[in-house]
Amino acid sequence: MAEVVFDQASRIYTPGAKPAVDRLDLTVADGDLVVLVGPSGSGKSTALRMLAGLEPIDAGSVRINGRDVVDVPPKDRDIAMVFQNYALYPSKTVAENMAFPLKMRGMDKEERADRVRQAAEMLGLTEYLDRKPKALSGGQRQRVAMGRAIVREPQVFLMDEPLSNLDAKMRVQTRAQIAEMQNRLAVSTVYVTHDQVEAMTMGDKVAVLADGRLQQYATPPELYDRPANAFVAGFIGSPAMNLLELPRSSTGVTLGGIEIPLPRDISDAAGSRDRLTVGIRPEDWVLESTDSDGGSVIKAVVDVVEELGSESYLYAHLAEDTSTSIVVRGPGRVKVRFGDPIAVRPNSDTLHVFDVESGERLDGQ
Amino acid sequence: MAVTTDTPTDDRSSATDAVQAPRKQRASGANVGFGVIAWVVAILFFFPVFWMVLTSFKTEGDAYTPTPKLFFEPTLEQYEGVFSSGLGPYIANSVAATVLSTVLVLLLGVPAAFALSLRPVRKTSDVLFFFISTKMLPVVAAIVPIYVVVNQIGMLDNIWTLIVLYTGMNLPIAVWMMRSFFLEVPGELLEQASIDGAPLWRTLREIVLPIISPGIFATALICVIFAWNEFFFAVNLTAANAGTVPVFLVGFITSEGLYWAQLSAAATIAALPVVLAGWVAHNKLVQGLSFGAVK
Numbered sequence: 084m085a086e087v088v089f090d091q092a093s094r095i096y097t098p099g100a101k102p103a104v105d106r107l108d109l110t111v112a113d114g115d116l117v118v119l120v121g122p123s124g125s126g127k128s129t130a131l132r133m134l135a136g137l138e139p140i141d142a143g144s145v146r147i148n149g150r151d152v153v154d155v156p157p158k159d160r161d162i163a164m165v166f167q168n169y170a171l172y173p174s175k176t177v178a179e180n181m182a183f184p185l186k187m188r189g190m191d192k193e194e195r196a197d198r199v200r201q202a203a204e205m206l207g208l209t210e211y212l213d214r215k216p217k218a219l220s221g222g223q224r225q226r227v228a229m230g231r232a233i234v235r236e237p238q239v240f241l242m243d244e245p246l247s248n249l250d251a252k253m254r255v256q257t258r259a260q261i262a263e264m265q266n267r268l269a270v271s272t273v274y275v276t277h278d279q280v281e282a283m284t285m286g287d288k289v290a291v292l293a294d295g296r297l298q299q300y301a302t303p304p305e306l307y308d309r310p311a312n313a314f315v316a317g318f319i320g321s322p323a324m325n326l327l328e329l330p331r332s333s334t335g336v337t338l339g340g341i342e343i344p345l346p347r348d349i350s351d352a353a354g355s356r357d358r359l360t361v362g363i364r365p366e367d368w369v370l371e372s373t374d375s376d377g378g379s380v381i382k383a384v385v386d387v388v389e390e391l392g393s394e395s396y397l398y399a400h401l402a403e404d405t406s407t408s409i410v411v412r413g414p415g416r417v418k419v420r421f422g423d424p425i426a427v428r429p430n431s432d433t434l435h436v437f438d439v440e441s442g443e444r445l446d447g448q
Numbered sequence: 449m450a451v452t453t454d455t456p457t458d459d460r461s462s463a464t465d466a467v468q469a470p471r472k473q474r475a476s477g478a479n480v481g482f483g484v485i486a487w488v489v490a491i492l493f494f495f496p497v498f499w500m501v502l503t504s505f506k507t508e509g510d511a512y513t514p515t516p517k518l519f520f521e522p523t524l525e526q527y528e529g530v531f532s533s534g535l536g537p538y539i540a541n542s543v544a545a546t547v548l549s550t551v552l553v554l555l556l557g558v559p560a561a562f563a564l565s566l567r568p569v570r571k572t573s574d575v576l577f578f579f580i581s582t583k584m585l586p587v588v589a590a591i592v593p594i595y596v597v598v599n600q601i602g603m604l605d606n607i608w609t610l611i612v613l614y615t616g617m618n619l620p621i622a623v624w625m626m627r628s629f630f631l632e633v634p635g636e637l638l639e640q641a642s643i644d645g646a647p648l649w650r651t652l653r654e655i656v657l658p659i660i661s662p663g664i665f666a667t668a669l670i671c672v673i674f675a676w677n678e679f680f681f682a683v684n685l686t687a688a689n690a691g692t693v694p695v696f697l698v699g700f701i702t703s704e705g706l707y708w709a710q711l712s713a714a715a716t717i718a719a720l721p722v723v724l725a726g727w728v729a730h731n732k733l734v735q736g737l738s739f740g741a742v743k
Contacts (some may be wrong), residue, residue: 137639158645170640174658184644231644 085161085238085271087111087134090141095131103129105295111239111288114269116262118286120267120276122318126295127275128243134273135164135241147238158187163232164241167248169224171216171231177203178212181231202230205264222253229261233268240265240272246281258285279319283307291315309435313442316362316435322396322410324362328439331357335431339401340383343429349436352445360442362435365396365412371426380426383409385419392416399425485726497719504713511709526713530700535717538696543721544607545682545692546675549614553622553671554664556615561626562652566638577626587680598685607690613681615699618671625670630656669729675720693718 089109095102104126111117119127132138134145136157144151152160159339163184172376186196206226216224225245232240245261246254262285265272276282282289283303291298291306291314298318299311310316316324329336335345336359339400343361345353353359373381382402389396395417401407402424411427419425436445463517505513505522564572594613603609641651657664679694686695700714 135639135643137642157639157643162643164640164643165642166636168634168636170549170634172637172640172655174655183646187645187650 085148086146087115087117087239087271087273088146089130089143090146092130092133092145093142094126094133094138095141102295104133107292107297109290109297109300111271111273114271114289116265116272116274116285117185118274118276118282118288118289119292120279120282120289120318121292121298122162123277124294124324125292127277127292129295130292131241131243131273131275134160134239135162135309147315161238162241163235163237163239164243165225165228165232165245167244169228169245169248171224171227173216176213176215177208177219177227177230180216181234184235188347197369198236199230202233203226205233206230207420221249222257225257226251229264233264237270240270240274242272242274244276245274246276247278261285264427279321282443283319291318292302293318306345308448309444310362311444312340312362313362316437320364322365324364324435325409326360326362326437327407327409328358329361331359336361338429339383339405339407340403341379341381341428343434344431345434345436346431349434349446352391354436358439360437360439362437363429364433365410367430367433368409368411368427369430370411370413371428373424373426380428383425383427385423386423386426388417388419390415390417397425471698480693497701501716504716505707506712508707508709511712525719526710529710530717533700533716535693535696538691539717541607541610541686541690542676542692542694545610545614545678546672548611549675550616550668550671552611552615553618554668556660557619557622557626557667558657558664559652560619561623561630562656564623565627566633566635566656573657576624579623582616583620591680591684594681595684604685605687605689605691607686609685610678610682610690610692613685614675614678617678618674621674622667622671625667626660627662629660629667632663633659665729669725672725676722676725688699 085111089107091106092104092106093102093106095105096214107126107130109117109130119130121127121219129138133140134147134152136152136155140153144153144154147162149161151380172183178196181199181202182195185198190198199212200209203212206229208226208230210222211219211223211227216227219227225248242261246257249257249277258281261274264417274281274285281392282291283306284298286303288300288302289306290300293314298316299306301309301311306315306319310319310324313326317326329338329343331337331353332342335343335350337343338361373382383399385397385399386408387398389398393415395408395413395415396411397411397417397419399409401409411425413419469623499516502518504526505524505590506517506520507523507525510517510520563569564576598604637655637659638651641655653674677694678692679698682692682695686692691699697711697714697718700711
């Protein structure tokens with residue numbers, strides 16, 4: 084049980100160059116599962132490795148339960164880590180792999196065996212205890228790696244893309260297992276992934292990183308509903324939010340020949356800017372009849388239809404401005420095909436508006 | 449929909465079949481050709497060795513016939529002759545020099561290779577170059593200073609001189625070879641071990657060494673072969689006390705004249721340990737460097 088704090092923590096690989104992790108401020112509350120998510124090179128893995136003690140902390144500090152761990156070696160940080168490739172010891176059996184950290188801590192043999200047996204039961208590994216990692220499937224290896232972390236009963240779990248070597252079905256299944264297990268054990272967990280679905284489904288809170296900097300740290304619904312900047316808006320959600328750079332009009336912005344009014348607070352926050360980045364999620368378009376009056380709907384032509392059964396995504400370009408593409412969520416079994424015209428209207432209550440230059444959210448709050 | 453997607457797949461597969469069929473035939477034709485060449489080359493290389501072994505079982509008379517004899521009455525007379533002329537101590541010397549130098553090379557080389565691969569420091573490449581650069585000077589150029597030094601410290605004709613020299617001779621090769629095996633060990637394993645709290649020597653012994661044991665066997669085999677076959681140091685620095693098998697062989701030629709059958713028997717005895725070592729290590733080597741840790 085522990086609180087983890089990154090306090091202006093930085094990692095600078097080469098002096099003078101851009102830091103890999105730039106003044107990260109992050110607090111993981113006791114028992115929470117926090118997901119670090121971002122594209123490759125965003126610094127998420129580096130941040131995790133700084134917490135593990137595998138990367139030095141060049142500036143700032145990292146604290147586990149109030150103790151500054153900058154100069155503490157990995158083994159004394161009371162953490163357990165699950166690596167992307169599992170890092171199982173190939174010459175040891177499953178049981179020996181799981182018992183190894185306990186053995187290194189001088190725990191006596193019986194207690195070791197006891198803990199390994201419990202963890203193996205929990206993870207369904209009992210019948211594989213005498214096997215070598217070579218003789219296990221990918222999913223089983225992943226669980227052995229989890230088991231080796233669990234038996235430690237550490238203060239913090241660290242997980243570095245633990246699901247990325249599993250196939251799609253296994254990943255969804257294991258994702259739920261990890262979340263359930265973490266809830267049960269209530270051990271603070273820092274989880275790194277590049278997959279925003281994993282981040283949204285598993286995290287109590289999610290930290291979005293890009294270019295070594297924290298973009299936003301919030302709960303999944305907050306991240307989705309109120310992205311702090313255009314990067315987060317585009318990163319979270321699938322398919323991605325439509326981000327359109329639009330000219331201002333007297334009451335709002337202009338898109339595809341129609342005026343989209345902006346709520347008062349956004350309009351005020353936008354001030355005198357003459358262009359704005361407007362974000363509209365695929366589900367925030369309303370499909371209208373193509374016969375509708377030209378002044379109130381945006382006409383577009385469908386390029387691709389992604390039929391998912393319960394819903395569909397229409398990739399289209401505007402009839403008036405063919406260089407602007409949009410993604411619209413439609414109902415399942417949609418009758419639209421490639422080349423068909425559609426008419427859409429954005430739901431103006433759910434617009435996200437950002438500064439064109441800085442990408443910061445504009446809403447007067 | 450299903451029909452339209454199936455048809456092109458079928459077309460494609462039958463098209464590739466049509467293309468592959470003649471290619472397969474051509475490939476097997478080439479294979480036969482390469483097979484023949486391989487056999488010819490192998491026989492060419494093996495025949496002298498075969499003839500040597502064959503000759504070692506002949507009488508001197510049979511070995512000297514103007515038309516070489518393939519069929520004859522085999523005899524162990526030559527082997528008896530070789531042993532009775534005092535081969536024993538030479539074999540003991542060769543075994544001591546080979547085994548002890550190989551053990552020393554591994555004791556010194558494994559930690560060095562570990563440090564140079566998994567724990568690199570700033571001057572790693574310089575150190576690696578230093579190791580290999582010691583192999584650049586021809587041995588002939590080094591023998592005079594070595595002889596003078598060995599003579600001064602009174603170590604001529606002493607087996608420990610050869611052990612030290614063979615260790616020095618094989619160490620650079622061993623470090624380079626083992627380093628390439630160490631580089632195959634995933635870094636995550638070492639990081640996991642450091643988080644698990646394993647001290648360095650335990651990480652090395654319990655986690656790294658089992659993974660690279662085939663590599664260590666390969667390295668040891670190379671060291672054994674080089675040390676066993678070494679002739680130049682041995683012939684210059686040893687005499688009756690510390691002489692090794694290659695030295696014995698040469699002495700054989702000069703003292704007894706050209707007795708082909710007996711020389712063949714001596715050479716066969718000299719070659720046997722290396723062949724055996726290769727055969728034993730071969731089983732370990734083919735296990736290969738297969739890791740269960742990654743993916």
